[in-house]
Amino acid sequence: MCRNIRTLFNFEPPATEAEIRASALQFVRKLSGFNSPSKANEAAFERAVEDVAAAARVLITSLTTTADPRDREIEAQRARARAAERFTTG
Numbered sequence: 001m002c003r004n005i006r007t008l009f010n011f012e013p014p015a016t017e018a019e020i021r022a023s024a025l026q027f028v029r030k031l032s033g034f035n036s037p038s039k040a041n042e043a044a045f046e047r048a049v050e051d052v053a054a055a056a057r058v059l060i061t062s063l064t065t066t067a068d069p070r071d072r073e074i075e076a077q078r079a080r081a082r083a084a085e086r087f088t089t090g
Contacts, residue, residue: 005030009060012069020060024053 005023008015028048029035037045 008056009063010065010067010069011072011075013072015060020056021049021053024049024056027052 005026006019008019008023028045032041032045032048034041034045
């Protein structure tokens, strides 16, 4: 999965606009195959990023859960531990 496409729902503090936009940008990059679009495609690319970010915002605010919110720092520590284990040479 793309590195900036992360679970954004049910975190404390909630996902920021920057996180939502970064995920939308990665998603559009993956779909289009462009890391950076040409001038001819730039408007369509940016419009797609904004549309995906808007849809993500609607989704995140519409979802409900009875689970306790996850702590961002604890999740980040777990991810670092998984990465360390995965990439350790031995």
